Amino acid sequence: MKKQTLVILAIIAVITTLLTVSALSNEVGYKLSPCDAIDISLENATVTDFLNATNMTTVQVYNFKGYKGENTWMVQWSSSNRLLDVYVNVATGNIAGIEKITVPEVLKAWIVANYGDGTRVTSEGWLKLSDAEMANTLAPLPAGYTKADITDEVMLWAMDNPNWEIQTICGWINSIGVTNLTEDHGLYVYNLAIGWTTVADSIYDTLSPKPSRLPAALATEDNGLAVYHYAIGWNTIANEITGCNFWTTPTPTQRVIDTVEIGVEIVGPTPTPAVTPTEPPDAIKAWIVANYGRGTQVSGLGWLKLSGAMNSGTLAPLPAGYTSADITQEVVTWAKKNPNYTISGAAPTPETKTWHTVTTFQGRHDKKTPIFNIKGDTWRINWESVGHGNDSRISVTVYKDFGFLDYTYVDVFYRNNFPFTDTHYEYDGPGPYYLCITADDLEYWRIEIEDFY
Numbered sequence: 001m002k003k004q005t006l007v008i009l010a011i012i013a014v015i016t017t018l019l020t021v022s023a024l025s026n027e028v029g030y031k032l033s034p035c036d037a038i039d040i041s042l043e044n045a046t047v048t049d050f051l052n053a054t055n056m057t058t059v060q061v062y063n064f065k066g067y068k069g070e071n072t073w074m075v076q077w078s079s080s081n082r083l084l085d086v087y088v089n090v091a092t093g094n095i096a097g098i099e100k101i102t103v104p105e106v107l108k109a110w111i112v113a114n115y116g117d118g119t120r121v122t123s124e125g126w127l128k129l130s131d132a133e134m135a136n137t138l139a140p141l142p143a144g145y146t147k148a149d150i151t152d153e154v155m156l157w158a159m160d161n162p163n164w165e166i167q168t169i170c171g172w173i174n175s176i177g178v179t180n181l182t183e184d185h186g187l188y189v190y191n192l193a194i195g196w197t198t199v200a201d202s203i204y205d206t207l208s209p210k211p212s213r214l215p216a217a218l219a220t221e222d223n224g225l226a227v228y229h230y231a232i233g234w235n236t237i238a239n240e241i242t243g244c245n246f247w248t249t250p251t252p253t254q255r256v257i258d259t260v261e262i263g264v265e266i267v268g269p270t271p272t273p274a275v276t277p278t279e280p281p282d283a284i285k286a287w288i289v290a291n292y293g294r295g296t297q298v299s300g301l302g303w304l305k306l307s308g309a310m311n312s313g314t315l316a317p318l319p320a321g322y323t324s325a326d327i328t329q330e331v332v333t334w335a336k337k338n339p340n341y342t343i344s345g346a347a348p349t350p351e352t353k354t355w356h357t358v359t360t361f362q363g364r365h366d367k368k369t370p371i372f373n374i375k376g377d378t379w380r381i382n383w384e385s386v387g388h389g390n391d392s393r394i395s396v397t398v399y400k401d402f403g404f405l406d407y408t409y410v411d412v413f414y415r416n417n418f419p420f421t422d423t424h425y426e427y428d429g430p431g432p433y434y435l436c437i438t439a440d441d442l443e444y445w446r447i448e449i450e451d452f453y
Contacts, residue, residue: 029071029091034061036093037073041086046098050077050084058160063090070096078160083153103157105217106142107149109166111158114139120165126158167215169223170244173230176211178246181231189214190224225443237444240364280331283319286343288335291316296342303336355380355450361435362446369435369447376453377429385445394445395438400431 032040038059041047064074064087072087082103087096112118115125115132132138133150141149165171173181184203192200192214204213222241229238235247280288289295292302292309309315310327318324358379359372385394439445 031091032073032088032093034073034075037061037075037086037088037090040088040093040095041075041077044086044095044098046100047077047084047086050079050082050100053079068096072096078157083157103154107145107154108157108164110139110142110145111154112164112166115158120163121158121161123162125162126155129158130155167218168244169218169226169242170246172211172214172218173227173242173244173246176209178230178235180209181227182207183228183231185211186224186226186228186231188224189219189227190221192216192219193221193224234444236362237364278328278330280334284322284326284331285334285341287316287319287322288331289341289343292335298335298338298341302339303332306335307332353452355452358449358451360446360448361437362444363437363439364442364444365439367437367439369437371432371434372449373432374430374451376451378452380450380452381435382448382450383445385439386443388441388443391440392442393438393440394442396447397436397438399434399436 038061058078060076060078062074062076063071065071067074067087070087071090073090075086075088077084077086082100085099087098088094089096108121111125111129112121115129116122129138129150133147133155136147138147138150141147176185184207188200188203188207191197191203204210226238226241229235229241230246239245288302288306289298292306293299306327310324310332313324315324315327318326353376358374359370361367361369381396381398383394383396385392435447437445437447
């Protein structure tokens with residue numbers, strides 16, 4: 001059973017003693033060899049639990065004569081981030097003590113940054129660290145740590161782990177291959193992050209290709225969403241989340257808002273259906289067209305002009321039988337959502353033009369877009385966004401190339417993470433434009449510009 005355990009765990013035994021074997025044979029009181037001490041430690045449940053929790057473990061044996069007044073073999077089991085010292089009495093074989101030592105990830109990162117090559121531990125790193133500690137010239141320590149935390153065990157870890165690198169989600173993805181990712185890989189990471197380990201384990205068993213298990217520190221909700229975005233081809237958004245630099249051919253037919261399916265936690269409570277606005281009377285519609293449209297139809301700016309007039313108390317004379325109290329928010333909303341509405345009975349203008357996609361923009365944060373050119377008299381902004389938290393907001397302002405502020409087209413504030421989509425029309429004619437997008441706590445936003453000519 002011991003040999004089988006050694007094979008399964010890929011244990012490398014390196015016996016290092018402070019006394020030679022020949023000297024030990026003449027030393028009084030030594031009834032156990034270093035190998036005997038290893039065998040005894042393997043019978044201990046604490047040791048087997050330690051070994052079962054790691055993929056690669058090294059064992060070293062030292063003669064420690066001063067442990068609690070006993071002469072012991074110190075059997076030191078070490079993995080990439082933990083040490084387990086087992087003290088076995090050289091005469092009786094009794095275990096005098098077991099000490100677990102863990103080197104925090106933050107200290108490993110500190111060693112990499114200051115005594116490695118910036119990305120990994122170097123073979124000389126532990127020596128540089130030791131010299132700095134002895135000279136009391138340690139690089140500034142992470143918050144909450146002092147020189148007392150730089151123990152011999154930390155030194156030993158640095159010495160025993162050359163080439164250890166700071167783990168990132170990028171490395172985990174790269175081990176799979178970004179083009180091999182599936183939506184289930186994202187679900188695995190996400191469920192692991194929110195603590196649904198049973199669900200995560202069941203998903204992991206079905207993954208193809210099957211990666212190594214994700215380190216706990218990398219299992220964040222954002223990383224789960226990022227892996228999901230990579231899988232469906234939205235690499236720009238995923239790269240912004242992870243800081244990686246993976247590129248594949250995007251799949252325009254796949255929508256980022258599908259990420260709301262990634263888990264129950266991200267969906268949130270079911271929203272209350274919005275009340276359908278009351279349809280304004282035809283007389284009010286005709287009044288909007290005549291006074292705040294183009295004279296024959298509602299214009300893209302008509303709703304804004306109407307709203308401004310209502311707020312300033314300068315409404316045009318209303319139809320007989322109506323007062324300013326009849327110009328409710330529903331009326332303004334109707335005008336906003338019905339550009340090109342014409343008065344009933346008016347002769348329709350033959351429509352020979354079509355919509356053309358000019359460009360698209362997407363991201364998660366604030367952005368000033370490159371300049372784009374409009375050919376027709378009419379163009380529109382199609383936009384969508386998904387909020388991340390309880391105070392999500394998107395605002396889009398249209399500018400002329402020469403810096404003239406047109407007006408804020410989109411200004412939406414919401415308190416859930418459901419997708420919002422809408423279309424806004426612009427009638428300022430041909431020419432160069434650009435947009436300024438303000439994004440607060442968004443999962444993503446996407447804008448498409450279309451030109452009508």
